[in-house]
Amino acid sequence: MQRTSELFDRAAQDDLLQIRNDLMTVYREFSASDRRLFPLRYARTVPRRPQPSRPRPANGRPATGQAPDRTAVPQVPVLLLPDGPGRASVLPYDVLRRSLAGRGLDVVMMEHRGVGLSRLDAAGRDLPLHAMSLREVIGDLLAVLDHARIEQAAVVGTGYGAYLAQVLAVLHPERVHSLVLDSPLTGAGDEVIAQQTLRGMYWDGTDISTATTARTLRRLAEEGAVDITRAGPVVLAVHEHGGPAAVRDLVDLLAVGRGSLTWTSVRQVLNQAWLQSTPYVVEHDLTARILHTELGRGHHADGGPLDALLLLGDQARAVPPFTREQLDLHALAPAITAPTLVITGSRDLVSPPRIARELTARIPGARLLEVPGAGHSILDTRSRILQVAARWSACGTAQHLPERAAELAALPASATDQALTRGLQIALAAERYSPWRLRLASARAERERVLRERAQADPRPHRGRRAAFDRADPV
Template sequence: MAWTRARDGLPLYYECFEPASRPRAAVLLLMGLGANARIWAPVVAPLRAAGHTVVAMDNRGCGRSGVPWRPWSTRTMAADAVAVLDALGVRRTHVIGASMGGMVAQELALAFPERVHSLVLGCTSGGLPRGPALVTRRGVREVLALAVRTVRPVPLDVQVERFLCANISGDFAATAPRDGECWRAVEAMLAEPTCLRGLLHQSLATVRHSSWSRVGGLRPRVLVQHGTADPVIPVAAGRELARRIPSADFQQLDGAGHALGLERTEEITQRALAFMRAEESGSRV
């Protein structure tokens, strides 16, 4: 557990997990709107077991990182990620970004391609301005309403249940045990709720993000992962994102919702690990 400073002096919180076996390249994890790094717990474990140093950071505006008064952009958050890498002395890393974190990951790879070994983009998009066919307004409204509710004094178990119902498929939500890893990860995240100002500024950065016209210039290899039952960002957005990135791989997860790291942990991590190993060895999956 540690802090560093962004370019504007804002404190940035991050956690670094050393590998449980022979060290491989580092993996940077970037989370979505209003969510802090604690929700990555189910994904951290298999990445560490595979030998990767795992870095999970709290984006500005949430968790233990600072909350500026002025708005910011996904490019600012990409620069924040570089500040964390610099603090750790990591020159090059694999990057896994989910939802808004996937947008930040795109900006990171576009602005600092020399720092990114490969890119895994989950349940994300090239931006909301592309239209309702690729990002549903209803889905965005539901996520924002859910996030706003987390700043209200509601019992934690109720908050966890609401989060799961809004972000994973109905079948998985109905069977997720309250003492299971998925429930505990969401509970740990919600124990440190995002303040309303941070949530609004992160929302503004997400709404303003648009990389559709630039993702064709991505230099690192990219794996796009998306669930067919995602209620927030439809699978069509993931397919379009992969189509616009030269030689990108696309993994469709049938029946999966928005929070792939909670619902399909093993499936997405094993595919990501195979993809990253292939990139490290210079071969393709």
């Protein structure tokens, strides 16, 4: 008799998920030197209603003109590439793809090799590590476009996905109609800029808005209250989900002997996120070879104050060391001919705005959209903005979006990001008040409620406690 556990192994789960009618399969070779095949999956979500055809210019490029309204028709499908590679799974973005389809978009999203539904070979075993390379991933993207019979696509990439989008636009420009590069990764040197920016804000105090926080953090490090060499990932995470105000509140709590519970909790969550995988959501083990060996992520971890690359550096030790990048995207970016929109959040410390600005300057005709108050990955934290950008890009008019930056910034944050922000606020508030203060505040609120109810029941003016006793017992 078959054991129950065998019904829920990885291969069985893949088979169950394949029942979905939006998932497609194209068989790909492991690598150029290994001709064995594995099933590469991708999702395609089409508009609910057929869209009328729209004539295209003879040169295949959209004509510039008015920004699209609700009746505008997308000219091409959208190829959506999320951040990763360990998080490049299609399943967490089901709702997003349906939302884009509701806006009239034909959306294609590839399950990255080594992740989720594209993790196993034809025999149900994990893909071998030698199959993990950027060269093969670009081949996967082309294979998906071919299988879906898409000649050109509006390519929308976030982080690592933006890196793939740039490579695709450089090496295969005929397949790229337009580009949206969100919180872009442009090379191994990006993490140096991110490291410098974080330290400038919260260690050196070069930013006037965080100078006081940095001064307090330096004092805590001198007193031994904070292990500053391991504090970088915590400060970065709190900044991304709460901004400078949350970092200030946490540091101020540490300065008065509180806040350690929140600090430790954030650190433990970050450590677990890198050590543990969640199937079909986050899977670092196979893709680590691409992230660290080929892209050099974590290569610049130095163990100094606020080393935000600490966890990346620890993970990089499990794969062959980084030597050099296969492609110099800084040198190749001027060859990109597709209309390009670069998006960045003003408070992004993972891929700071400086990176996006410099990339915009390198790509001919590119436009920059900087979203005030947004952090890393507009796709994940400000999904509605990214959806608008994807539609405008597919309509050929994304170059007009920077003129609407204020309107876009007013759109609400994604539900997940709101939940993380709110959770951080609650944790800080709980530590701001000791249990004794919480009980006192609760008792005070209850007493005020009782007094209000009594006042509503007896509208006569009371002269205080003595008068109340006098009325209760005239003797």
